[in-house]
Amino acid sequence: MNKRKLSRQQRWRIEKIQAERAARADKQDAREAASLEAGEYGPETPGRVIAHFGRTLDVQAPDEAALHRCHLRANLDGLVTGDRVFWRQARDGSGVVVARDTRDNVLERPDPSGRLKPVAANIGQILIVFAVEPAPHANLIDRYLVAAEATGITPVLVLNKIDLLPESGGELGKLLARYAALGYAVVEATTQGEHGLDALHDRLTGRTSAFVGQSGVGKSSLIDRLLPDEALRIGALSADSRKGTHTTTTARLYRLPAGGELIDSPGIREFGLTHLDEQQVTEGFIEFRELLGRCRFRDCRHRNEPGCALLSAVERGDILGERFASYRRILDSLADD
Ligand SMILES: Nc1nc2c(ncn2[C@@H]2O[C@H](COP(=O)(O)OP(=O)(O)OP(=O)(O)O)[C@@H](O)[C@H]2O)c(=O)[nH]1
Numbered sequence: 001m002n003k004r005k006l007s008r009q010q011r012w013r014i015e016k017i018q019a020e021r022a023a024r025a026d027k028q029d030a031r032e033a034a035s036l037e038a039g040e041y042g043p044e045t046p047g048r049v050i051a052h053f054g055r056t057l058d059v060q061a062p063d064e065a066a067l068h069r070c071h072l073r074a075n076l077d078g079l080v081t082g083d084r085v086f087w088r089q090a091r092d093g094s095g096v097v098v099a100r101d102t103r104d105n106v107l108e109r110p111d112p113s114g115r116l117k118p119v120a121a122n123i124g125q126i127l128i129v130f131a132v133e134p135a136p137h138a139n140l141i142d143r144y145l146v147a148a149e150a151t152g153i154t155p156v157l158v159l160n161k162i163d164l165l166p167e168s169g170g171e172l173g174k175l176l177a178r179y180a181a182l183g184y185a186v187v188e189a190t191t192q193g194e195h196g197l198d199a200l201h202d203r204l205t206g207r208t209s210a211f212v213g214q215s216g217v218g219k220s221s222l223i224d225r226l227l228p229d230e231a232l233r234i235g236a237l238s239a240d241s242r243k244g245t246h247t248t249t250t251a252r253l254y255r256l257p258a259g260g261e262l263i264d265s266p267g268i269r270e271f272g273l274t275h276l277d278e279q280q281v282t283e284g285f286i287e288f289r290e291l292l293g294r295c296r297f298r299d300c301r302h303r304n305e306p307g308c309a310l311l312s313a314v315e316r317g318d319i320l321g322e323r324f325a326s327y328r329r330i331l332d333s334l335a336d337d
């Protein structure tokens with residue numbers, strides 16, 4: 001809203017509301033500081049953020065199933081699902097988060113105004129799901145890979161619905177071999193049939209994973225199979241924290257019965273379709289990396305410059321023509337953003 005267009009009375013009302021809100025926050029913080037002083041909270045212990053609803057968090061202790069509804073000290077901000085924290089428990093099981101531990105990595109998405117906001121932290125691997133049907137174009141897989149590379153989180157390709165794959169493996173079989181040759185882990189899966197998820201289970205064990213991928217590839221079906229118990233899916237939520245379910249868009253961390261963790265939310269599933277810059281795209285093609293800086297011109301954009309190390313590698317066959325074409329296409333799409 002344009003501030004100049006507010007009447008003086010409106011402005012006064014807004015200021016009053018903001019002042020009241022600040023006063024309430026101060027008061028809560030003072031109350032908390034007092035009870036921390038008074039020893040009403042237990043000692044500082046490590047925990048993990050399982051879900052967050054504004055300034056309220058669900059925190060889980062390492063060897064416990066129960067979730068603890070916690071709030072934040074006023075000086076803490078921007079905590080997300082997956083964060084490792086230090087918290088103190090009150091007698092009623094609720095708690096207060098007093099500090100955030102360092103992050104291995106963080107997944108960010110632009111908010112409606114285009115500012116990047118953290119969505120989840122400490123993710124071990126991004127599982128890029130694609131399927132026999134709807135078939136992916138190579139460009140889309142590359143786009144997901146580039147986005148994952150930009151976060152520093154290891155991407156893994158998951159081909160789902162292999163029950164629909166022709167005996168010979170078809171085009172997708174070749175595509176997969178290409179990515180495996182680049183060094184990417186590739187896993188095949190199907191939600192149909194008994195042992196369709198064995199390879200996926202192996203890949204998930206001992207790690208924290210997030211599923212991304214285009215609509216219809218079977219992300220929900222996979223997650224349903226991995227978290228078969230509805231109660232598990234909602235988490236061992238306290239009655240209190242269930243009130244938070246109106247914020248279903250928030251990311252949530254699940255412990256998988258077979259080992260490993262899953263962080264999921266609609267926002268994370270769509271990850272990869274966010275904006276990237278030219279340098280991120282170039283570095284996101286992992287086979288380009290050792291050649292970067294070797295072009296004749298320091299500001300080479302690898303289009304048609306003489307002495308371009310990337311173009312020569314394409315000519316030699318060291319870089320696949322399809323990957324380079326995909327690179328060009330992704331850069332062209334940036335220009336339209
Ligand atoms: N044949 C076959 N169909 C599957 C498999 N996995 C999922 N499907 C079907 O694929 C369709 C889409 O599955 P979803 O799980 O809704 O896909 P999604 O990726 O979650 O889609 P969005 O929610 O739109 O992002 C459904 O009709 C599933 O039944 C599989 O392994 N084989």
Ligand SMILES: [Zn+2]
Nearest residue numbers: 295300302308
């Ligand atoms: Zn070049």
